[in-house]
Amino acid sequence: MTVVVKIGTSSLTAESGDLRESAIAQLCAQVADVRARGRRVVIVTSAAIHAGRAVLGLDGGDAVTLQAVSAVGQTRLMRMYESALDAHGLVGGQVLLAPLDFFERQQYLHARGTLEKLLDLGVVPVINENDAIADDAIRFGDNDRIAALVANLLHAEVLVLLTDTEGVLTADPRVDVSASLIEEILEIDRELDAVVTGPSLRGSGGMASKLSAARIAAWSGIRTVIANAERPNVLIDAIDGVAGVGTTVVARDTRWPARKLWIAFAVRALGHIAIDEGAKRALVERGTSLLGIGVTSVDGKFGVGDAVEVLGPDGVVFAKGLVSMRSDQVAEVAGRHSAFAPHVPDEVIHRDELVLMP
Ligand code: GLU
Numbered sequence: 001m002t003v004v005v006k007i008g009t010s011s012l013t014a015e016s017g018d019l020r021e022s023a024i025a026q027l028c029a030q031v032a033d034v035r036a037r038g039r040r041v042v043i044v045t046s047a048a049i050h051a052g053r054a055v056l057g058l059d060g061g062d063a064v065t066l067q068a069v070s071a072v073g074q075t076r077l078m079r080m081y082e083s084a085l086d087a088h089g090l091v092g093g094q095v096l097l098a099p100l101d102f103f104e105r106q107q108y109l110h111a112r113g114t115l116e117k118l119l120d121l122g123v124v125p126v127i128n129e130n131d132a133i134a135d136d137a138i139r140f141g142d143n144d145r146i147a148a149l150v151a152n153l154l155h156a157e158v159l160v161l162l163t164d165t166e167g168v169l170t171a172d173p174r175v176d177v178s179a180s181l182i183e184e185i186l187e188i189d190r191e192l193d194a195v196v197t198g199p200s201l202r203g204s205g206g207m208a209s210k211l212s213a214a215r216i217a218a219w220s221g222i223r224t225v226i227a228n229a230e231r232p233n234v235l236i237d238a239i240d241g242v243a244g245v246g247t248t249v250v251a252r253d254t255r256w257p258a259r260k261l262w263i264a265f266a267v268r269a270l271g272h273i274a275i276d277e278g279a280k281r282a283l284v285e286r287g288t289s290l291l292g293i294g295v296t297s298v299d300g301k302f303g304v305g306d307a308v309e310v311l312g313p314d315g316v317v318f319a320k321g322l323v324s325m326r327s328d329q330v331a332e333v334a335g336r337h338s339a340f341a342p343h344v345p346d347e348v349i350h351r352d353e354l355v356l357m358p
Contacts, residue, residue, distance in 0.1 A: 001157045002119065003034060003239055006044035006147035010164040011229035012077075013047050017054035019076060023229065025084045027162070030235040031124060032088035039239070040119045042154065043092075044127045044147040045081070048073040070131035081126050093123040096130035102149050102266040112153045119154075148213035152220040152261050159217045160238045161210050162229035167247030168207060185249045188215045214249035216265045221255025223248060256355075263320055264355045267307040271300020271327055272317075273348065280312045283319060284356060289347035290321070292333030292340075302327045310349070321354035 005027070012023050031041045049066055052073030053059065061069065078094050085092040095115065101107045118125045129146055144161060151159040171179040188211050207226075214224035225238035227246025237245040256264070275283075279294020290310065302308060303326050310319040323330065324345040333341045333348065 001038075002040045002042065002154050003158055003160065003235075004042045004044060004147055004151040004154065004156045005031070005160040005162065005235055006143055007046065007162045007229055008143070008164070009046040009050050011162055012045070013050045013054075017050050019047060019051045019054070019080060021080050021084075024080045025087070027229070027235070028081065028084035028088060028090070030233065031085070032090055033236055034239060035090065035124070037236075039157075042115065042119070042125045042127065042150060042156075043081070044143050044150060045077060046128065046143045048077050048128055048131055051076050067132050067134075074128060074132070077128070078126065085124055091123050092126045093118050095125050095127045096132075097127060097146055097150075098130040098134045099268065102262075103268050105262065105267075108153070108262060108266060115150070115154060142209045144209045144213035145216070148216035148220075148224075149266055151217050151222050152258075152265065155220075156217075156222055158239055159213070159222055159224045160235060161213065161224060161226045162234065163210065163226060164229065165207075166228050166231075167226045168211070181244075182247050183244060185214070185247060188218070188249065211249070216261075218249055218252050219256060219264065220261055221251050221253075223251045225249075260355050263307060263322060263353065264357060267322075269300075269309045269320060270302040270306045271298065271308045272311055273298050273308050273323075273330060274311045274313070274315070277313050280318065283310070283354065287351055289351040290349040290354065291346065292330070292336050292348055295330060295334040295348060298327055298330045298334060300327060308349075310354075317357060319354055319356050321349035323349055324353075 007027055012020055014020050027043070031043065034041050048070040050073065052069035052071065055072050055076065056069060058065065058069060081092050097111060101111045115125055127146065127150060129143060147159060147161065165173070166181050168182045168185065169179040170182060173179040210226050214226065217224045225246050225248050227234050227238055231245070234245065241248065273295055274297045275290065275294045276296050279290060282288040282294070283290060300308065302323060304324060305322055307320060308323055309317045310321060311317050324347050329344045330348055333344060
């Protein structure tokens with residue numbers, strides 16, 4: 001059984017921006033307990049940028065500066081993890097991931113292979129985004145998503161997102177003192193997304209990004225617990241499902257196959273295909289492939305095998321898939337029968353490569 005635990009910048013840094021070594025030590029002590037109970041643990045950690053800023057005495061900066069800053073902070077961060085894990089006889093291994101590692105199927109499989117091997121070797125992988133090379137345009141931006149994708153990649157049992165609040169609250173406690181903890185979420189819906197706005201104090205993600213991470217986990221058949229990093233024994237209690245530990249987002253009963261999950265959540269869409277009502281019904285109700293005849297418009301430039309989002313006539317994205325033809329070919333067959341263009345495949349998106357989005 002594998003547990004993925006993510007800890008955010010706000011829990012790891014003091015107001016001055018300095019890393020809180022005690023928070024890392026606390027987390028690693030709990031990781032050691034979980035390991036002693038026979039589970040494998042992966043840590044996803046933030047705070048490289050904050051740590052680097054504190055060292056260099058920089059407060060802000062453009063994207064390139066932050067990339068450079070993260071390189072300084074990341075080594076300091078790892079040094080602390082190394083000594084904190086070492087204190088419990090554990091070995092850590094740094095893995096830095098960039099979005100492309102999830103978008104490209106081959107890279108995705110490589111990442112999985114490496115992480116699994118590290119776990120087999122008894123190592124505690126310590127993951128962060130590869131901030132030093134990922135610029136603003138291609139960054140994940142938050143580690144919640146990385147943690148969810150890693151949990152999915154490794155078929156984790158539970159995803160624990162540690163933050164600076166008790167969990168998901170009914171309102172922002174900074175503006176509403178009556179805000180209370182939501183202990184269990186069965187289905188993440190839009191109303192809930194609206195309740196939980198605003199970033200955490202020093203982190204980049206905030207509750208909305210935690211909920212979208214939890215959504216990825218739920219569809220991967222993985223339970224998520226969002227809880228306060230400061231709570232004693234939070235990790236073990238979260239794994240054991242102790243009541244009141246934080247907010248639990250329940251896993252869905254059926255987990256999608258890995259490829260479907262990859263299409264839905266990991267790969268980036270390079271374009272949009274809008275389709276008519278009849279075609280939408282065929283996809284949703286009969287699980288058919290998407291044919292050119294149902295396409296009303298296409299935008300973006302993509303090639304065979306790239307991912308696109310599919311919109312219904314109401315303009316809402318309801319599916320995502322890997323296309324069997326290039327964007328210019330989709331434009332050519334839009335609204336026409338396949339016989340019209342014998343040089344392109346019959347389907348725009350084959351049913352096996354199409355996912356109806358949650
Ligand atoms: N990767 C960023 C860092 O280590 C943090 C991203 C986040 O806060 O989620 O500084």
